[in-house]
Amino acid sequence: SGELYCSLPNPRNVRFESVNMKNVLHWSAPEGTGDGVLYKVKYSVYGVGKWIRKPECRNINRTWCDLSSETSDYEEQYYASVKAFLNGMCSDWMETTRFNPLTDTKIDPPMVSVSSTDKSLSITLTAPEKWKRSPEEESISLLQVYPGLQYNVSVLNKKTKKRWFFSISNNTLVVPWLEPGTAYCVSAQIHVTTPLLDSDFSKEHCIATLKDK
Amino acid sequence: KIFHLGACRVSMSTAEIRAGFTAIKANIQSRDPIRTLSILSHPQSLHKVKSSDRCCVAHHLFTFYVDKVFKHCRTEDSFVNRKISSIANSFLSVRRKLGQCHEQNNCVCGEESTEKFKQILANYEGLNVTSAAMKSLGELDILLDWMEKSQ
Numbered sequence: 001s002g003e004l005y006c007s008l009p010n011p012r013n014v015r016f017e018s019v020n021m022k023n024v025l026h027w028s029a030p031e032g033t034g035d036g037v038l039y040k041v042k043y044s045v046y047g048v049g050k051w052i053r054k055p056e057c058r059n060i061n062r063t064w065c066d067l068s069s070e071t072s073d074y075e076e077q078y079y080a081s082v083k084a085f086l087n088g089m090c091s092d093w094m095e096t097t098r099f100n101p102l103t104d105t106k107i108d109p110p111m112v113s114v115s116s117t118d119k120s121l122s123i124t125l126t127a128p129e130k131w132k133r134s135p136e137e138e139s140i141s142l143l144q145v146y147p148g149l150q151y152n153v154s155v156l157n158k159k160t161k162k163r164w165f166f167s168i169s170n171n172t173l174v175v176p177w178l179e180p181g182t183a184y185c186v187s188a189q190i191h192v193t194t195p196l197l198d199s200d201f202s203k204e205h206c207i208a209t210l211k212d213k
Numbered sequence: 214k215i216f217h218l219g220a221c222r223v224s225m226s227t228a229e230i231r232a233g234f235t236a237i238k239a240n241i242q243s244r245d246p247i248r249t250l251s252i253l254s255h256p257q258s259l260h261k262v263k264s265s266d267r268c269c270v271a272h273h274l275f276t277f278y279v280d281k282v283f284k285h286c287r288t289e290d291s292f293v294n295r296k297i298s299s300i301a302n303s304f305l306s307v308r309r310k311l312g313q314c315h316e317q318n319n320c321v322c323g324e325e326s327t328e329k330f331k332q333i334l335a336n337y338e339g340l341n342v343t344s345a346a347m348k349s350l351g352e353l354d355i356l357l358d359w360m361e362k363s364q
Binding site: 048076079097103147 | 231232235239250251258361
């Protein structure tokens with residue numbers, strides 16, 4: 001392809017960074033090269049014979065490339081590769097390890113909504129959605145992707161500092177026998193047992209139970 | 214966990230196998246330089262197997278790994294070897310459970326499942342035995358991803 005003598009140092013740390021299956025290829029610039037380095041990217045489906053160039057990531061100077069669309073089928077696995085160019089010189093192609101969107105993605109915390117009565121809290125949790133190409137595209141909850149998805153819920157009594165933990169499979173939880181007129185803070189995490197995937201805990205959502213009638 | 218493989222109900226845990234594989238995945242997959250060929254996922258994907266054929270394909274695959282793959286996967290790394298043998302032991306117990314379904318006639322082998330498994334064996338025999346075994350071991354997550362859809 002008319003490429004020149006490839007003695008440029010290689011891009012480093014070429015890897016996928018994935019959140020909710022938004023799969024972005026990242027890398028670091030070759031050592032010792034200042035500004036002006038350009039890159040091109042290609043990817044391949046594991047088990048299929050050809051590398052495919054990513055036109056939107058041809059001759060780019062940034063060090064990332066969004067391959068979410070190309071790697072959206074999570075029943076497949078992928079490789080991606082990056083090559084650097086500077087002043088007529090080029091580097092070797094530098095590859096990722098094999099990327100499995102199902103096991104190698106990070107999951108965001110669930111959305112938490114809470115309502116209260118005088119003696120109980122009702123907690124509703126919503127799992128994040130899988131990345132999609134456009135808002136019009138049909139949404140797929142990560143609940144559909146991971147059949148074993150569970151929620152770990154933490155409830156803190158702000159007054160006594162007593163904390164409870166619950167592990168639930170469905171997305172609603174009622175916490176009874178609470179103290180009226182007391183502030184409680186709720187936080188939740190997604191837990192998938194296999195493949196083993198845990199989200200961070202969500203931000204705390206604080207609410208007070210109603211005062212005694 | 215209960216796995217629904219066609220008419221076969223099997224209670225088993227893949228978490229231990231999964232954890233063992235995750236610990237050695239990068240090491241094992243780096244020993245497989247062939248990107249253009251897969252044992253399990255191409256040209257036909259496991260994910261296209263009909264529900265009624267799932268038990269038979271699963272039984273074939275666990276037997277395939279026990280009889281053909283693990284014994285050819287020794288490495289120079291004792292940590293990796295220990296993980297491989299622990300995975301192999303887990304496979305033995307899962308295969309036994311699938312075998313029980315087979316004996317109870319809940320594991321029917323239709324034409325499609327037989328064809329599917331023939332394709333996998335052809336992929337395997339297309340490589341020398343060590344490369345084929347290491348590639349198959351590196352594809353364990355493909356098998357587990359497929360199995361775990363049946364929870």
